[in-house]
Amino acid sequence: MRFYPFLLLLLAVTCFAQTHEVGPYTVHPIIPGVMRIEDANRSNPAGVHLDAEGKVKGFNNCSDMYLIVGREQALLIDLSNAVKWDATAVTSLQTLIAEETGGRKLHIAITHFHGDHTGMLPAFKDDEKVTFWIQTAEFKGREIFPAERTVPIAGSTTLDLGGGFVVDAVKIPGHTDHSTVYFLRGKNLVFTGDGLGSGNGVWIFSADGFAQYRRSIDRLIAYIRTPANGIDESKLVIFGGHYWQKREKEKLTMRYLLDMQQLIGEIKAGTAREEKVTFGPYLNTNFISGEATITWNKADAERFKAE
DSSP, rough: OOHHHHHHHHHHHHHOOOEEOOOTTTEEEEETEEEEESSSSSTTTSSSEEEEEEEEEEEOOOEEEEEEOOOOEEEEEEOOOOOOOTHHHHHHHHHHHHHHTTTTTEEESSSSGGGGGGTTTTOOOOTTTTTEEEEEGGGGGGSSOGGEEEEOOOSSEEEEEETTTEEEEEOOOOOSTTTTTEEEEETTEEETTSSSSSSSOOOOOOOHHHOOOOOOHHHHHHHOOOGOOOTTTTTTTESSSGGGTTTTOOOOOHHHHHHHHHHHHHHHOSSSSSEEETTTTEEEEEEEEEEEEEEEEEEHHHHHOOO
16 A cells, blocks of 8 residues: 555656647647647648658648646637648547546637637637637737637736646737737746747747837846746746747747847847848848847848837
């Protein structure tokens, strides 16, 4: 009998460590009760697909959802791409979430309005038991959530899921006007959607967006360094909205944020490394420093330097 608690712990750790697929989704445990769910699997993996000759034959810019399961409630952050390549996408996601939450009350939060983070809304929109925890200003003019089950959140709001799992929402405008990140208090984890980029560059779509973003980075670093918020910056791990884009980086940490702050200063000074890109008519330059990349517009960067 004396070994029984140890065996339970061993079983829990063994079960926790398993990555598994459910339909078009792959579930990656982060810590017990917290997992990353990507809309990719072995038949359609994340990123660029190459044939035997090294030619591109496909691409899956998969998007990540993050599920946090507390003692009483659960929070699903983002709703990935609208998966069209697997006919079971809706039922698979419903089944996956139901199994992981075990009948707990489910809330859904969205980092920003882009379609690759709201795509699987049809799986939950008509579920009367689901509440949407939403930065409503982000969706003004595009009210896609059922009003009677939408709880507006402000710039900083907290959701207690029970069992020591408390989520703090923090607004970081820039990528969009009301992009929001979600800190898991006391766990040194933050889930950021595209608000900080996922290691392959944060996309900034206007001069005003850049002005918002540089203020957001300063505020976010100050937030992390405020002792009352209970964050150990030496242990902080950033989980972006497209995890696969972190490329060769083992993980995104506080170094990534500090490099972003440094990069903004280098853009101002005209010393940032630059790389020409073509993502539509506006996004034409990658500005790079250390781990950080900001994808923006060369002409607007020159105007920023001259301010």
